[in-house]
Amino acid sequence: MASRTEPFQTLRQLAGAASLALLGLVAAAPAMAQPAYPQQAVKWIVPFPAGGGTDVVARLLAQSMADAVGQPIVIDNKPGAGTMIGGDAIAKARPDGYTVGTVDVSTVALAPSLYSKVPYRSDSDFSYIGGTTRFPFVLVVRPNLPVNTLGELLALARQKPGELKYASPGAGGPNHLGMELLQRKVNIKLIHVPYRGDAPALQDLMGGQIDMYLVNTAASLPYIRSGKLRPIALSMARRSSALPDVPTFAEAGVPGFEAYAWQGLAAPASTPPQVVSRLNAELNKALASPAIAARLSEMGVEPLPTSPAEFARLVAEQSAQWSTVIREAGVRLEN
Structure with missing residues (x-):
């Protein structure tokens, strides 16, 4: 025989379920009411x-x-x-x-x-x-430096330790630190000449006051394309579409160097x-x-x-x- 309390238990269960559902709707309401992002500038x-x-x-x-x-x-x-x-x-x-x-x-x-x-x-x-x-970096040299490849540049640096000068647009930037890494990697010694930005460094490079510059392609492309600077190697894992004929450091004989x-x-x-x-x-x-x-x-x-x-x-x-x-x-x- 069915218990007399069963109908009441069923009613209580239904009421409980309805309360839980109502609480869920109330809790969800603020999230549902949140305006879509963004609502202002x-x-x-x-x-x-x-x-x-x-x-x-x-x-x-x-x-x-x-x-x-x-x-x-x-x-x-x-x-x-x-x-x-x-x-x-x-x-x-x-x-x-x-x-x-x-x-x-x-x-x-x-x-x-x-x-x-x-x-x-x-x-x-x-x-x-x-x-x-x-921003890819490319190592460029002054037009009258007697090198055409990375191998020739490194050989010249070893013949003249502590004599060749490289520019950076400021101490502590990725250009400067990239050249510090390169010197340790290939065992050469260069002189760091920091400038205040790319423009004066590029002008002195073209004028022959410094020998090389690891510079971003955005700043150097016009001078490379006009023949005022000679690109030696790109410090990326793959070649750049902007300079498709310039080898990477790995291709030029220095694997594992990226900056x-x-x-x-x-x-x-x-x-x-x-x-x-x-x-x-x-x-x-x-x-x-x-x-x-x-x-x-x-x-x-x-x-x-x-x-x-x-x-x-x-x-x-x-x-x-x-x-x-x-x-x-x-x-x-x-x-």
Whole structure:
């Protein structure tokens, strides 16, 4: 015989289930009510002055992404302190997705090892969104230096230890550290001559005051194409479409040597993951745009599309690599 309490138990079970369902709806309501991102303009911090290569790339990408998300993306240039002023502004912004910014190899991979005081931690103060661009480096020599290949240049450097001079656009940058790495790798001794940017270094190189320069292709392409500078080798894993006839260091006899500048997009730590994912998706779409790809190619710059995890891994790997070079070379900079 069925128990008299069974109907009441069934009613209680149904009531309990209905209460749980109602609680679930109430809990889900705030999430369902969240407005789609973005609802206002997004600020993109660029740690370099307006008009330079980094600024041009940021504006190209920002315009394409703004068209896709339906809100303006406004460039805010904050140069200075080896890109640390801009990096600090990104790290200390509210993590709501409305402040992002360009970080580069100097901002997050070199500065922590070069300076005693860095106002942020590259391993914990950023939400990395994705890579943007890679600036290949090419080793160029003055037109009257009697070498045509990397082998000939290294032979000359060994014949004249401590006599040949190389330029950099500033101490502690990837150009300088790349040449420090090269000297250790092939056992040569060169003299470092730091300049304030690419332009004066290139002028002195063409004028014969210095002998060589590991320089980004964006700055050097016009002079290479006009015959004013002689390219020797590209410090990348593969050849550049901008300089298809120039061998890599590996092809020229120095395997395992790579040095280049790279950049990416970051937000403050604790930016919502769904915002990071949306921005990464739109960033990679922009980088895949034929118009942007063509413009980057004209500049001698390569797109660097990644996932957020891949870009974070690049930052960590490059930090480890260059910290070793900085320590062994004894390079330290004052804030």
